[in-house]
Structure formats: structure tokens, C-alpha cells
Amino acid sequence: MPAKELTRPCMDCKDAEAILTTRKRSLCSHCFKLFIQFKILRRMDGHKAPPKIQKEYLPSKLLLPLSLGVSSSVLLHILDWQLERQRSNPHSRVAYQLHVLVIEPSTISPSNSSFDSNFEGLQKTFPTHIFTRLPFYSVFEYVPEMKELILEYAGPQFADDSSQSDEARLAAFRGSVSSATSKDDLDNVLLTRLVVAFAKQDACETILWGDSDTRLSAKTLAGAAKGRGASLTWQVSDGMSPWGVQFEFPLRDINKPELQQYKSVCPELSNIVIPDQPIPDNILTKNLSIDELMMRYVETQGAKYPGVMANVSRTANKLQAAGSDDPASCALCGSLVGNVKGNTGITVASQFGESQGSQFCYGCSRSRPEIKS
Numbered sequence: 419m420p421a422k423e424l425t426r427p428c429m430d431c432k433d434a435e436a437i438l439t440t441r442k443r444s445l446c447s448h449c450f451k452l453f454i455q456f457k458i459l460r461r462m463d464g465h466k467a468p469p470k471i472q473k474e475y476l477p478s479k480l481l482l483p484l485s486l487g488v489s490s491s492v493l494l495h496i497l498d499w500q501l502e503r504q505r506s507n508p509h510s511r512v513a514y515q516l517h518v519l520v521i522e523p524s525t526i527s528p529s530n531s532s533f534d535s536n537f538e539g540l541q542k543t544f545p546t547h548i549f550t551r552l553p554f555y556s557v558f559e560y561v562p563e564m565k566e567l568i569l570e571y572a573g574p575q576f577a578d579d580s581s582q583s584d585e586a587r588l589a590a591f592r593g594s595v596s597s598a599t600s601k602d603d604l605d606n607v608l609l610t611r612l613v614v615a616f617a618k619q620d621a622c623e624t625i626l627w628g629d630s631d632t633r634l635s636a637k638t639l640a641g642a643a644k645g646r647g648a649s650l651t652w653q654v655s656d657g658m659s660p661w662g663v664q665f666e667f668p669l670r671d672i673n674k675p676e677l678q679q680y681k682s683v684c685p686e687l688s689n690i691v692i693p694d695q696p697i698p699d700n701i702l703t704k705n706l707s708i709d710e711l712m713m714r715y716v717e718t719q720g721a722k723y724p725g726v727m728a729n730v731s732r733t734a735n736k737l738q739a740a741g742s743d744d745p746a747s748c749a750l751c752g753s754l755v756g757n758v759k760g761n762t763g764i765t766v767a768s769q770f771g772e773s774q775g776s777q778f779c780y781g782c783s784r785s786r787p788e789i790k791s
């Protein structure tokens with residue numbers, strides 16, 4: 419057969435037109451997908467089914483929190499592809515069950531519109547997984563001590579009204595936090611607590627977070643700036659979280675532009691992914707949270723020096739949890755309270771009489787409503 423006439427042949431298969439360039443290689447969509455799938459699935463090597471000889475076998479349950487952003491949606495797409503292959507191969511078994519949790523975006527930020535059609539699209543495109551959607555304020559239901567904890571944490575100037583709905587109470591708490599950095603910081607803590615509590619109730623042994631390498635680098639830099647360096651061992655590295663659920667980050671070898679390229683060659687993701695809200699160019703830097711600033715920084719610098727930014731999260735992934743003389747952990751975020759010399763956290767006396775009150779770490783104490791930073 420005569421060779422195909424190709425203007426720009428794919429550098430891998432040499433049999434199709436290259437449609438994009440990644441890591442200095444021009445590839446066709448098929449080879450590009452294989453490259454990204456390989457990078458992600460080798461991070462899933464720890465989740466394998468035992469050989470068929472072993473009769474009794476119940477696949478483990480893994481939880482994927484889905485923000486409907488590009489990264490977690492691509493992760494779902496690739497894990498679905500892996501499970502589908504295992505299912506259709508008579509010689510293999512399904513390695514795990516995927517549970518997908520969506521915290522309703524409109525309950526996190528009012529600027530996010532309803533996602534009903536995206537959720538419908540999800541269930542249609544990936545019919546074999548279990549999907550749950552929860553509003554952000556269900557953190558009070560899943561973490562029952564959270565209502566009291568928030569009262570202690572916010573301090574006496576925060577007036578909580580127990581006759582109000584959970585939705586209104588969470589909105590009042592979030593409204594009492596003044597700076598953008600503290601708001602983002604506390605939202606992240608509460609979202610993590612909700613996802614972990616759901617994973618535990620649902621008996622999921624591992625949470626697969628959809629953070630790209632870009633996001634992990636930004637989290638590392640922001641975590642250090644916010645006094646949360648000690649919790650990077652589980653917020654950025656693969657390992658056990660303080661709540662006894664394993665945290666893993668299978669996208670850690672792929673940066674965000676590569677995930678966007680992947681989405682561009684998967685038309686089935688177009689009615690699922692909610693595009694990022696662009697930060698307006700004229701917004702004052704001081705109105706951005708440290709998390710947003712660091713994400714912006716890593717995205718722009720990563721475009722110029724991809725290797726340098728990848729190194730940030732790679733280095734953080736090697737961190738070991740530091741030992742501490744004080745094993746007490748923060749009531750809110752789960753970090754060790756006395757983890758850094760001099761930054762010993764705070765104990766807040768309870769407003770409820772007898773009990774001793776809760777301890778909060780240095781990172782959380784910096785985000786408290788009355789502390790202006």
C-alpha cells in the first residue's frame with residue numbers, strides 16, 4: 419500500500435496527521451491520548467485486581483471528587499476508559515469501583531450557574547459509576563461537630579442563628595471572613611472535610627484528587643505562604659490523611675495546558691466541563707487570594723519554564739510528615755497543632771460552658787475572622 423500523503427505526520431505512529439504539539443512532539447489525537455493516559459494510569463498502579471485464581475474478591479471503592487473543571491473531568495474520563503477496558507477483557511477483572519462526588523458548584527460560588535445539564539451529561543457519558551451530588555452546606559450534616567466548631571473558631575463577635583437553615587448559617591460564617599485569602603483558605607478546609615466525611619461514610623478507602631501538576635505547585639507555594647507548610651505532606655503528596663483515608667493525586671505528572679489539550683480531543687467532555695471563570699484583567703492584585711495569585715503565577719511561569727514549575731510539586735511530593743512533641747491535631751483542618759517551633763496554634767475557649775474548647779493550628783488561626791492580615 420502506498421504510504422499516506424501526510425503534511426505533518428504524527429511522530430509516534432507516523433500514520434496520521436499530527437494535530438497538536440506536546441513536550442516538543444507533534445502527535446495525532448490517538449497517540450496524544452495514549453501518552454496522557456499512560457502518564458496518569460501508571461499513578462494508579464497501586465490499585466490492581468488480584469489474579470483470577472483468587473475467588474473471593476470485592477473491588478475497592480475509590481472516591482473521585484469532581485469539580486467539573488477540566489482536570490477532574492479528564493481524570494474521570496481516563497479512569498472510565500481504564501475500567502471499560504478491564505470490563506471488556508475476559509482475562510482481567512475490574513480493579514476498583516469509582517464513586518464520583520460533585521459538590522454543587524452554585525452552592526460554592528453564586529457566580530456558578532446551575533449545573534443540572536452538566537450532571538445529566540455526566541451520568542449519560544459515564545453510566546457505570548455511582549454519582550452523588552451534595553450542596554456545600556451539607557458539611558454540617560456530614561461533619562456534625564462542625565456547627566459548634568465554627569462558633570468556637572469564629573469567636574464571640576460571630577452571631578450564629580440556630581433557627582436558620584444550614585445554607586444560611588454557612589453563608590453567615592463565610593460572610594464573616596474578611597480577606598479573599600482567608601475565605602479561599604477556609605472554603606478549602608471545609609470542602610476537604612465534607613469530601614473526607616462522605617468518603618468515610620461511603621467506605622471509600624482512597625480519595626483521588628484531580629489536581630494537575632500546575633495546581634499542586636500553586637498549592638505548595640500558597641500553603642507555605644499561609645503557614646500551612648506542615649500539611650503539604652497530605653495536601654500535595656500521596657499518602658495517608660489525618661482522617662485515615664488515603665489521598666492520591668494521579669494527575670501529578672500532567673500540567674493544566676496538557677489537560678486542556680486532552681479535553682479538546684474528547685468532544686464528549688464538552689457538555690460536562692464548566693470552563694474556568696477568567697479573572698478580569700483589571701482586578702486589583704490585592705483583591706485576589708494567595709491561592710488565586712499562585713495559580714496565576716504558576717500558569718504564566720509554567721508556560722515559560724515548564725520544568726521549573728513541575729519541580730515544585732515533585733519536591734513537595736517527597737516531603738515526609740514531621741514528627742511533633744505535641745500530637746494534638748487541629749479541630750478544623752486536621753493538621754498537627756504544634757508542628758512548627760514558635761507556631762504553636764491556639765486554643766480557643768469554648769463558648770459553651772464546661773468543655774475545654776478546641777485547638778486550632780497556626781494556619782487556621784491566621785484565617786480566623788477577627789484576624790486581619
Ligand SMILES: [Zn+2]
Nearest residue numbers: 428431446449
Ligand atoms: Zn499517532
Ligand SMILES: [Zn+2]
Nearest residue numbers: 748751779782
Ligand atoms: Zn488547622
